[in-house]
Amino acid sequence: MTAAIDAWVIDSDTHITEPGDVWTARLPAKFQDDAPHIVRDDDGRDAWRFGTTERVVTIGHTAVAGWPEPFPAAPRNMDEVPAAAYDATARLRYMDEIGVWANALYPNIGGFGSESFLNLPDPELKLACVRAYNDWLLDWIEPAPERFIPIMAIPHWDLDAAITEIDAEVDRDLDPFRQAVRQLRTIPGVSDLTAQVIVSEIGTDMTRFPTAGHLISWAGLCPRNDESAGKRRSTRLRKGAPWLKTTLVQCAWAASRKRASYLRAQYQRLRGRRGPRKAVCAVAASILTAAYHMLKDGTAYADLGPDHFDRRAKEVQARRLVRRLAELGYAVELAPLAA
Numbered sequence: 001m002t003a004a005i006d007a008w009v010i011d012s013d014t015h016i017t018e019p020g021d022v023w024t025a026r027l028p029a030k031f032q033d034d035a036p037h038i039v040r041d042d043d044g045r046d047a048w049r050f051g052t053t054e055r056v057v058t059i060g061h062t063a064v065a066g067w068p069e070p071f072p073a074a075p076r077n078m079d080e081v082p083a084a085a086y087d088a089t090a091r092l093r094y095m096d097e098i099g100v101w102a103n104a105l106y107p108n109i110g111g112f113g114s115e116s117f118l119n120l121p122d123p124e125l126k127l128a129c130v131r132a133y134n135d136w137l138l139d140w141i142e143p144a145p146e147r148f149i150p151i152m153a154i155p156h157w158d159l160d161a162a163i164t165e166i167d168a169e170v171d172r173d174l175d176p177f178r179q180a181v182r183q184l185r186t187i188p189g190v191s192d193l194t195a196q197v198i199v200s201e202i203g204t205d206m207t208r209f210p211t212a213g214h215l216i217s218w219a220g221l222c223p224r225n226d227e228s229a230g231k232r233r234s235t236r237l238r239k240g241a242p243w244l245k246t247t248l249v250q251c252a253w254a255a256s257r258k259r260a261s262y263l264r265a266q267y268q269r270l271r272g273r274r275g276p277r278k279a280v281c282a283v284a285a286s287i288l289t290a291a292y293h294m295l296k297d298g299t300a301y302a303d304l305g306p307d308h309f310d311r312r313a314k315e316v317q318a319r320r321l322v323r324r325l326a327e328l329g330y331a332v333e334l335a336p337l338a339a
Helices: 029-034 088-098 123-140 159-173 175-184 192-202 212-219 242-255 262-274 276-297 308-327
Strands: 009-016 037-040 046-049 056-058 100-107 148-150
Touching: 029 123, 088 100, 100 123, 123 148, 123 159, 175 192, 175 276, 192 242, 192 276, 212 242, 212 276, 242 262, 242 276, 262 276, 262 308
Parallel strands: 009 100, 100 148
Antiparallel strands: 037 046, 046 056
């Protein structure tokens, strides 16, 4: 019986059993002889063999989830492994049955740190195995990418290759959000990387936040509610999304140095009476407010200009004086003086 949706959970420690053709179907022909592959012994037991090395990993004990017999009993081969262990559609059906909304997918055979590839003799083969696994994993989650959290393999033995692989995966995953990133990059102080961080933290669907204020509160860019006996005890920022808050503050520092901009004028206006740190937090909140409306309405960033506060102060004072004259019984119509 399917559990009620409000009782669903996210399983953060789930594994995926790799099918036998993950690497043989994806590696170039020159690596086929050394590619990780499944071998079956005379007793009908499957095991993974990694190239010409002696490393062998049995299938059964990496795929015991859903197996009806108690541990240490396990499937002997892939034919006996439950389909939910290696098939995405079957996994989704099983998740619905037990009330799990999402799975974080760790590798089984590749190892948490890709250690199964470490003994392969060819450095090029090791890197190709990592890339083949990552490509396969992204294809595997296609039936419901919103419900699967893929944990990519990283070639940690080669720092440059690891950075390249991470950048490539981020770039590929960014395709559905590329327009949103381009929009946010037009905000002063927001770079390509920080725009990606903002989108990854808040998404592109702003309907989940009724107002920009709700988003700012969720991010932790507003004072905490710390009041007792009618006295405010602290105006420190509340806890919120730590990565998003840190990123926005970095953007705010950069924006405060952008000449002839509204954000720089806001920082300069607040710095004298509130201090630089509170001023920069206010700028960060303004950046997030702009991002909210841009993503919600699909609009471009419109800078209010460095003289915004001067213009606003003039208008506010004029309206106040008109109201005062009206209270005294006078009707006044304002018109600018001729230059």
